Amino acid sequence: MASVLIVYATDYGNTKAMAEVIAAGVATVPGVTATLKTADEAVSQDINAHDALVLGSPVHMGSPDWRVKKFIDTQCSGVWMRDTGVGKVGAVFGTGSGFGSAGGGIEVTLLALLNNLAELGMLLVPLPKNTPGYTKGGLQWGPYGRTGDEKLNPIGLQPDQLEAARGHGANIARVTAAVAGKKLLGG
Amino acid sequence: MASVLIVYATDYGNTKAMAEVIAAGVATVPGVTATLKTADEAVSQDINAHDALVLGSPVHMGSPDWRVKKFIDTQCSGVWMRDTGVGKVGAVFGTGSGFGSAGGGIEVTLLALLNNLAELGMLLVPLPKNTPGYTKGGLQWGPYGRTGDEKLNPIGLQPDQLEAARGHGANIARVTAAVAGKKLLGG
């Protein structure tokens, strides 16, 4: 058995909806389970109790929501200090209005989240472009739920985005099942 | 009189077309001129002979075209070594197919170009969101000519993108006119 922890913040429910779809994708892989927590409720012991950590956030001014950052500063830092995340699996996803028709800051937002996972010593799962839904649903770092058109009008999560998120969950689950409990990284 | 050097590489002519529109935008500001050079032909003396450096590139695998990188490695590095770019003005732009509907790597590509300009000690001009054309034509770091739809079908440069590029040129020219010849930065 392997388990995946998904931690997110949500403003209008879109990031929560994506987190749930990723969890559903995880659950399609036999022997792997998913747990959902908000950034406000997750603690460092939750990270220690799972084999993978998936972080999701709305884009705010080109970087993660401050509640996710608070989780990173106050909970992930202790995991970093004690090396208890080393060799686990990490992945990310995001949502945003996409203002400007060029991603709206999603790329640097996902990099900030991945940076934290890299510091924890986790294997990072990207979103391969042959993952179903990719063409409208994401970028190389993870799925992206763009919920607005170029004029900031809300359009909600699109089917392709949810499909990419589901595929991301399955990808993460397969990697986690392959490496959980093995001591592959570090000293 | 102030002058702007625009250095770019182009695959199918789109980046060249954007460079020309930015030059046209520069020329709308009285007293400021623009010079266009490809990354293959520009040399360090060209940088020294102008008050601003604008770099443009197609996105290739999430970072600038290798010809632009060669220009940076072989020509900008000498300017860096001698501090002759300090206090000048820098700005960037890019083009790409936009595969994936989330920018297709434009954000990290423009950051790589800006990184070089920051190392040269240049004042960096972003693309404010109230620049005409922004909503379809760019991101915070500069204009983006997305020339494909989400399935990689070519659609060419769009009018809004060219408008954002023109506005970027005018923004750059106004900043260059305001700071050229003043010793604002460094030791």
Next chain:
Amino acid sequence: MASVLIVYATDYGNTKAMAEVIAAGVATVPGVTATLKTADEAVSQDINAHDALVLGSPVHMGSPDWRVKKFIDTQCSGVWMRDTGVGKVGAVFGTGSGFGSAGGGIEVTLLALLNNLAELGMLLVPLPKNTPGYTKGGLQWGPYGRTGDEKLNPIGLQPDQLEAARGHGANIARVTAAVAGKKLLGG
């Protein structure tokens, strides 16, 4: 008269000390004043009331402190929405233990802060390498107060770092004086 707002968070006083030195550097330029506020107390009206915004943060897991991010999410976002920061001046600085002898995450931390300033439409002031103190005191994006050795032992702020911070303040002030009140960017 031109004025610079410096917003920071601090854990042990190092980031506060750097903020104060930057303010002292600003004050060396005639006609430019500096105001210091913590990320907890600064509000969007403070940004609107000044000609430049300088953001400083400790590095936490490779990105800015969550209190700075909260300021960005809750205060800068309104400035972004109304374009009231466009054409102002922006700059950044950071502190950290520097664990790992390769910057300890300062580069991506400063980029996250600059990303916010770029979204606000601000002219970005880098740290030119001929700014006094640079060789031990910073990187291209701004001064860096590395307060630990490679084993995380605290060593405090170093004289070269404070010199780079002071020079950064003077650089920012000169740029602010040159562009304040002019309408150089945007629509």
Next chain:
Amino acid sequence: MASVLIVYATDYGNTKAMAEVIAAGVATVPGVTATLKTADEAVSQDINAHDALVLGSPVHMGSPDWRVKKFIDTQCSGVWMRDTGVGKVGAVFGTGSGFGSAGGGIEVTLLALLNNLAELGMLLVPLPKNTPGYTKGGLQWGPYGRTGDEKLNPIGLQPDQLEAARGHGANIARVTAAVAGKKLLGG
């Protein structure tokens, strides 16, 4: 049997020396072999013939050497187009003078290389902080051979850096052995 391809460019031999040490680290893991190629000689078929791709570069103006970028643009792009790198293992390393005492641009350089590997759909191996040699030998994204002091005087590769590089090779080899030939990612 699993195999790792290491592709690098070198100026004065430091990056080559690090590549060789990483290869030696790979070889400490039974059943995993390493192949070394320069960026000038490696082609897309080499990537297809191995289970992992490790990219190494000197830092030049805050991003990878143009020869590595040319390899990415001309060879990795075909692998991307055909999805033949999906689910393989990717990792990075770098060298540089470290000018400025804050990494000298290594962080964004390694991110640019990782960006390419993420676009190829590869599992990314970070450098956990409990990898021997980390405290002087690297950062979260990979080992860093800082070969100069803060005044750009050459000091050569340090023992801790080589130890971190060797551990990185072993980490990469163990991950590659665990996932090679399994279809974990993509559609």
